[in-house]
Amino acid sequence: MAEFYHSVTLNESKCVGCTNCIKRCPTEAIRVRNGKAVIASERCIDCGECIRICPHHAKRARFTHLSRLSDYEYNIALPAPALYGQFNNLDDIDYVLTGLKQMGFHEVFEVSRAAELVSEATRKLMEEGNLKRPVISSACPAVVRLIRVRFPDLCDHVLPLKAPMETAAAMAKAEAVEKTGLPLEKIGCFFLTPCPAKVTDIKMPLGIEKSMVDGAIAISEVFPELSHKMDHLDSVEPIANSGIIGVGWATSGGESAALLNEKYLAADGIENVIRVLEEIEDERIGELDFIELNACAGGCVGGVLCVENPYVAKARIQRLRKYLPVSQNHLQGGPIPQVMGWNGSLEFSNVLTLSTDLKEAMQMMVEIDKIEEEFPGLDCGACGAPTCRAFAEDVVKGVCRKTECVFVYRKKMQKVASTLSELEGEAAILPKEGEN
Numbered sequence: 183m184a185e186f187y188h189s190v191t192l193n194e195s196k197c198v199g200c201t202n203c204i205k206r207c208p209t210e211a212i213r214v215r216n217g218k219a220v221i222a223s224e225r226c227i228d229c230g231e232c233i234r235i236c237p238h239h240a241k242r243a244r245f246t247h248l249s250r251l252s253d254y255e256y257n258i259a260l261p262a263p264a265l266y267g268q269f270n271n272l273d274d275i276d277y278v279l280t281g282l283k284q285m286g287f288h289e290v291f292e293v294s295r296a297a298e299l300v301s302e303a304t305r306k307l308m309e310e311g312n313l314k315r316p317v318i319s320s321a322c323p324a325v326v327r328l329i330r331v332r333f334p335d336l337c338d339h340v341l342p343l344k345a346p347m348e349t350a351a352a353m354a355k356a357e358a359v360e361k362t363g364l365p366l367e368k369i370g371c372f373f374l375t376p377c378p379a380k381v382t383d384i385k386m387p388l389g390i391e392k393s394m395v396d397g398a399i400a401i402s403e404v405f406p407e408l409s410h411k412m413d414h415l416d417s418v419e420p421i422a423n424s425g426i427i428g429v430g431w432a433t434s435g436g437e438s439a440a441l442l443n444e445k446y447l448a449a450d451g452i453e454n455v456i457r458v459l460e461e462i463e464d465e466r467i468g469e470l471d472f473i474e475l476n477a478c479a480g481g482c483v484g485g486v487l488c489v490e491n492p493y494v495a496k497a498r499i500q501r502l503r504k505y506l507p508v509s510q511n512h513l514q515g516g517p518i519p520q521v522m523g524w525n526g527s528l529e530f531s532n533v534l535t536l537s538t539d540l541k542e543a544m545q546m547m548v549e550i551d552k553i554e555e556e557f558p559g560l561d562c563g564a565c566g567a568p569t570c571r572a573f574a575e576d577v578v579k580g581v582c583r584k585t586e587c588v589f590v591y592r593k594k595m596q597k598v599a600s601t602l603s604e605l606e607g608e609a610a611i612l613p614k615e616g617e618n
């Protein structure tokens with residue numbers, strides 16, 4: 183297996199090397215080299231920002247295709263609540279769920295059902311008082327990966343609970359085994375995903391050894407056929423079994439509102455997320471109990487694999503919630519089921535550090551500072567790096583040369599030209615042959 187799996191990849195034939203994407207990347211994972219973008223695999227958190235920004239559609243997300251359903255005898259769709267926000271005038275979730283069954287899924291298990299359980303489990307854990315405050319949600323895999331590579335001191339603030347997608351898959355499979363008598367390996371669970379980070383999370387999960395989800399199909403992939411099926415339903419099956427609390431997870435603020443605790447903060451959009459994480463790191467957010475962070479603007483409805491404008495989708499979810507009960511899924515008494523918790527803790531991944539040898543890292547830092555002074559500080563991106571500092575780092579690491587900076591190159595050329603003209607001047611005042 184490859185060391186890193188990523189949903190986000192480059193379609194090299196479409197990349198024109200315009201450098202638009204390099205500045206948007208929250209982990210400075212992209213460089214433009216030889217006219218093409220290159221993603222440093224170890225740094226990428228699959229947030230999808232580069233897909234959103236690329237004007238040439240050269241960045242894309244890999245996801246599971248519908249044809250994979252034939253790999254299993256019994257298929258279960260796990261729709262993310264963000265799916266409901268893609269449809270205009272939807273006032274009954276059962277239209278969506280019945281439509282999915284018409285598409286070929288044998289069963290549909292709403293992720294919002296599991297979200298209600300995760301909300302209850304979170305409340306319970308917070309009441310026990312053993313979690314490090316402020317507790318940071320583990321629901322957005324791009325945020326968890328960002329913390330893992332950029333915020334080592336915050337790793338132990340992350341809520342040690344699986345995201346609703348995983349709990350939904352475990353519950354759906356258990357129900358299917360009981361219903362069909364089939365062995366687990368003949369049952370396929372497919373998450374209908376709003377974002378590439380979830381695709382990666384299934385292949386390379388954090389906090390658990392192996393995902394129970396067998397594939398992640400983009401919402402944009404199912405949308406056309408699903409809309410068609412929904413428009414031609416003869417009858418609607420009563421499948422929906424979640425409420426305001428579960429469906430609310432589709433948008434920013436939904437998860438924290440479900441905690442029934444006023445000391446929370448919900449931020450969305452990768453830049454805001456970074457700002458909040460920096461403030462927690464600097465201990466400037468002391469009074470809050472819970473932090474909900476979503477890498478995409480608006481929350482999951484803002485994922486790059488959705489089809490609708492996130493704010494329109496958010497308004498639709500708000501409208502839809504009016505028709506729902508508060509919550510329909512509850513934990514039994516006693517401890518939180520083991521299946522909902524992480525198996526391990528979040529480990530810091532030092533992919534952004536200069537060297538594991540402290541002395542060497544310090545020397546490199548000094549060198550970077552020195553080289554950076556030679557650059558104009560414009561962060562123009564013409565060198566292919568997002569900032570002059572990142573470029574100086576690349577030079578020190580030996581992956582490029584200083585003269586790839588147009589300003590350094592121009593200065594060097596000017597120096598060569600003036601040396602040449604000085605030499606020419608000297609030659610002109612020297613006596614020619616025969617003179618004397």
Ligand code: SF4
Pocket residue numbers: 196197198199200201202203204214218219235236237238239240241
């Ligand atoms: S935005 Fe990035 S990926 Fe897209 S064309 Fe420009 S350099 Fe290539």
Ligand code: SF4
Pocket residue numbers: 190206207208209210211212221225226227228229230231232233
């Ligand atoms: S997906 Fe996000 S982290 Fe990965 S290269 Fe694109 S912008 Fe950077």
